[in-house]
Amino acid sequence: MDKVWQENKPLLNVDAGDVFGPRNQNEREQTRFLCEMLGTLGLDAIGLGEQDLNYGLEFLREMMTQHGLPFINANVRDAKTGELILPPYKVVERNGVKYGIVSVLDPQQQILTLTGGEGQFTVADPLTTLRELVPKIRQEAESVVLLAHLGEPGTEALLKELQGIDICVVGHSYRNIETERVIKDTAVFGSAYEGRFQGRADLFIEVGSGRVMAIDVGMIDFDDKAPEDADVKARVEKFKTDLVTFKEAKRSAYPRIHGSEKEQFLGDRSCFTCHEAAWQSYAASAHRRAYTSLRSDGQSNEPDCLVCHTTGYQYKNGYSDERPYNSLVNVQCEACHGYGSTHARDGKWRLQARNSCVTCHDQANSPEFDYATYWEKIKH
Ligand code: HEC
Ligand code: HEC
Ligand code: HEC
Ligand code: HEC
Known part of the structure; x- marks a missing residue:
């Protein structure tokens, strides 16, 4: 961006969404940092992606205010109030031309949040929404830019049916669109995911009409050849340390107080x-799925959950997210029988396992627990 800014040309800087990380609390912490950095890029608009609601609407709004992130969307509403959750579009002026920037989200993308489960939002049909809105934006702007969070096929289908979009940036796509593409009257481009690329399109715009006369698309690959920015690098390094501190603070509620360094969980x-x-x-039992359950809840990094959904969490050499201990996911044999490194043959393991259930099947998490009926389901 420094380089682009130095060229001193009129610039529209946009992102087509899915900026936020996966649904778990460590990622939320990383997303805070990501948003802080994103705030330094001077974006004119960010089209909402379903991922950007991963931590709920309140978190999204917090990031928008804290870091000046201009999220927009024209078809996602709060299911309770029926109100749009974000500004539907934005008008910015560059070199005497006004650009109306609008964004829509694919209704087929499921919105799941860490905070509230499903069904908090409704997503209206993009085509209907835009057919209504674009003429209105046209009254305020000469040129209309669509941030289509619809993936490539979805965007293509939409643009075949829709008039009045000059420029379209595709979001929710895993591919770069590196060559000039025009669908009907719309210039289309996009760059792939995870901030690995930055797409750049030089547009030749007719002054007055705001019409796109020609377009020249390029991609900047942020591979190892891209030089480090000293300031950014320093901030990333500091953040990494902060994240470790954050994780350790949470983990410290569950210290490894049991067992012995000499023993091992064999898996x-x-x-x-x-x-x-x-x-x-065991393979057919719910215990073998315990970690998957956390993952689908977006809680697979949460010590408050891992303590019962993995093996040996509070034991020395027990589960952690680092190799080789990260293989101790789920409630494995040794979660009930204990360390496998010294195999008991004296009945001790049976007894230990019988007593183990209630450490996890407590009142809060398994109110219906009854040894006889539960054992029946996993007996071996
Ligand atoms: C380390 C923690 C832990 C221990 C020890 C443990 N469980 Fe579980 N158990 C779980 C978790 C977590 C689940 C939920 C797994 C899932 O579906 O995600 C579960 C699920 C089950 C289920 C399935 C419940 C259902 O509704 O289908 C049965 C049955 C069960 N446990 C029996 C036992 C018995 C009997 C013992 C003791 C011999 C035991 N468990 C010991 C953590 C534990
Ligand atoms: C004290 C141990 C314990 C803790 C802590 C715990 N769980 Fe569980 N969890 C269980 C047990 C035991 C079961 C099985 C309950 C049953 O069927 O009787 C279970 C069941 C579940 C299930 C249901 C699986 C299914 O599909 O039926 C989910 C999901 C789950 N836990 C998620 C979580 C999350 C998320 C957390 C953290 C916020 C958490 N658990 C914390 C012990 C625990
Ligand atoms: C949820 C807890 C739990 C898990 C997980 C579990 N077991 Fe057990 N296992 C028990 C209990 C409880 C007993 C004792 C039953 C009794 O004697 O009343 C037992 C008994 C046994 C026995 C003795 C059987 C006999 O009567 O001679 C063997 C062997 C065994 N388990 C192996 C395994 C292996 C291998 C795994 C993993 C593939 C496993 N267990 C997973 C709880 C568990
Ligand atoms: C090299 C073979 C071998 C391996 C590997 C092995 N076991 Fe065993 N295990 C045995 C034999 C033999 C017995 C005693 C005969 C019996 O009770 O079935 C036994 C007994 C047991 C018992 C009953 C012990 C008691 O006296 O309380 C349990 C529980 C058990 N094994 C669990 C496990 C678990 C869990 C693992 C993996 C960590 C494991 N075993 C790995 C061979 C093995």
């Missing part, structure tokens, strides 16, 4: 050869 695979029948019973 469920290591029991398979000698206890195939037990293994099959």
Whole structure:
């Protein structure tokens, strides 16, 4: 951006959405930082992607105010009030030409948030929305820019049916659109995901009419060859340290107080050869899915949940998100029987396992727990 700014040409700087990270709390912490950095890029508009609601509307609004992020969207409403959650469009002027920037989200993308579950938002049909809105924007602006959070096929289908869009930036796409593409009267481009690329389109605009006369698209690849920016690098390094501190503060509520450094959890695979029948019973049980359940809840980094949904969380050499301990996901054999490194043959393991249930099946998380009926479901 420094380079682009130095050229001192009229510039529209936009993002077509899905800026935020995956739905879990560590990622939310990273997203705060991402937003802080994004705030330094001087974006004119960001089209809402479904990912940008991963941490709820309140968080999105907090980031918008804190870092001046200009999110817009014309078809997502609060399900309760029926109100649009963001400004539907924005008008900016460059070199005497007014550009109306508008954005829509694909209704087929599921919006899930960390905070409130499903059904908080309704998403209207993009075509209907834009057919109504674009003539109105045209009255305020000479040129209309669409940030289409619809992926490539969705964008293409829309533009075949829609009049009045001059420039379209595609979001929710995993591919760069590197060559000049025109669909009917609209110039279309987009850059791929994870901030790996920056798309650049030089547009030759007719002064007065605001019409796009020609377009020249290019991609900047932020690979290893791209030089580091010293200031950004320093901020990233500081953030990494802060993130470790953040994670450790949460983990510190669950210290590794049990067990011994000398013992190891061997992992469920290591029991398979000698206890195939037990293994099959375990493989079919809910315990083998315990971590997946957290993942689908967006809580797979949350110590408050990991303590019961992994193996040996509070034990020395037990689960952590680092290799090799990250293989101890789910409630494996050793979560009930204990460290496999010293195999008991004296009945101790059976007894230990019988007593283990209630450490996880407590009143809050398993109110219906009853040893006999529950054992029946996992017996081996
Ligand atoms: C380390 C924690 C932990 C221990 C120890 C544990 N469980 Fe579980 N159990 C879980 C978790 C977590 C789930 C939910 C898994 C899921 O579906 O995500 C679960 C689910 C189950 C289910 C499935 C419930 C259902 O509605 O289908 C049964 C049955 C069960 N446990 C029985 C037992 C018994 C019996 C013991 C003791 C012998 C035991 N568990 C010990 C954590 C534990
Ligand atoms: C004290 C142990 C414990 C903690 C802490 C815990 N869970 Fe569980 N969880 C269980 C047990 C036990 C079950 C199985 C309950 C049953 O079926 O009786 C379970 C079941 C579940 C299920 C249901 C699985 C299904 O599909 O039916 C989900 C989802 C889940 N837990 C998510 C979480 C999340 C998210 C957290 C953190 C906020 C969490 N758990 C914290 C022990 C725990
Ligand atoms: C949810 C807790 C739990 C998990 C997970 C679990 N077990 Fe067990 N297991 C038990 C309990 C409880 C007993 C003792 C039952 C009894 O004797 O009343 C037991 C008994 C056994 C026995 C002795 C069977 C016999 O009667 O001789 C073997 C062997 C065994 N488990 C192997 C495994 C293996 C291998 C795995 C993983 C593939 C596994 N268990 C996973 C709770 C568990
Ligand atoms: C090299 C073969 C072998 C491996 C590997 C092995 N076991 Fe065993 N295990 C045995 C034998 C043999 C017995 C004793 C005979 C019996 O009770 O079935 C036994 C007994 C047990 C018992 C009953 C112990 C008691 O006295 O309380 C449990 C529980 C058990 N194994 C669990 C496991 C678990 C969990 C693993 C993986 C960490 C595992 N075993 C790995 C061979 C093995």
